[in-house]
Amino acid sequence: MDILQKMVEIFEGQNLELVLWYTVWKAVVASKQGDYDLARELIRKASEPFEFFALQSTRAFLHRSYGSARIELTAGEYDGAVSHFTTTIESCDMQDNLTLKAHSKRGLDEVAFACGDFALAAVRFAETRSLCAEMGVPPRHLYSCLPLNDLPDNFKGWTLFLEGRSPFANIM
Numbered sequence: 001m002d003i004l005q006k007m008v009e010i011f012e013g014q015n016l017e018l019v020l021w022y023t024v025w026k027a028v029v030a031s032k033q034g035d036y037d038l039a040r041e042l043i044r045k046a047s048e049p050f051e052f053f054a055l056q057s058t059r060a061f062l063h064r065s066y067g068s069a070r071i072e073l074t075a076g077e078y079d080g081a082v083s084h085f086t087t088t089i090e091s092c093d094m095q096d097n098l099t100l101k102a103h104s105k106r107g108l109d110e111v112a113f114a115c116g117d118f119a120l121a122a123v124r125f126a127e128t129r130s131l132c133a134e135m136g137v138p139p140r141h142l143y144s145c146l147p148l149n150d151l152p153d154n155f156k157g158w159t160l161f162l163e164g165r166s167p168f169a170n171i172m
Contacts, residue, residue: 020046020060024067025148028074032152036075043068062091062100066149069107074152078111085111102131102142103149106158113157118167125161125168 027042047064069084085107092101105128112121132139139162143150151158161168 021063024063028067028070028148031071031074036071036077039071039075040068043071058091058095062088062095062097065091066100066104066107069104070151073107073110073155076114078115081111082108098131098135099146100149102128102135102137103146105131106142107151109161110151110155110157113160114155121157122161122168125158128158129162 023042023046027039027046030036030042031039043064065084065088069081069088072078072080072084085104088104089101089108092098092104105124109121109124109128112118112124128142129139132142137144139158142158160166
């Protein structure tokens with residue numbers, strides 16, 4: 001977290017988009033450490049400089065939206081996570097950003113899995129696997145190019161799905 005703060009300080013006053021980028025990562029780290037209020041506050045503060053721009057950077061918007069979704073997922077606030085993941089997916093559709101779309105779809109999949117809707121999770125995980133095939137990325141390496149975008153380790157539905165293990169063994 002200290003390294004991310006140093007990166008924020010380096011770019012502060014020079015490059016607003018990079019400040020936002022590193023602040024969102026800092027917020028995600030805070031959420032993984034259980035400090036969800038700090039994480040949400042960091043996202044809010046990182047977004048303030050962009051409020052007055054008519055057209056925000058698409059990359060910055062997607063990064064902030066996906067970061068917010070991950071924070072809500074980690075906090076167990078599944079309605080908020082679904083909202084942010086859905087927004088990110090819709091924006092990715094407009095921008096043809098398959099990578100972040102696949103990451104966000106996997107997040108939605110993990111919500112279904114965490115809520116015990118294994119049939120829906122299986123359908124959604126299959127869609128995510130199809131996106132991986134479309135991108136030419138092996139499903140087990142979905143985050144290999146962007147490891148900081150990976151979901152916390154306690155979300156294991158994707159791994160269980162890929163391995164065909166319970167509860168997916170009876171569905172597939």
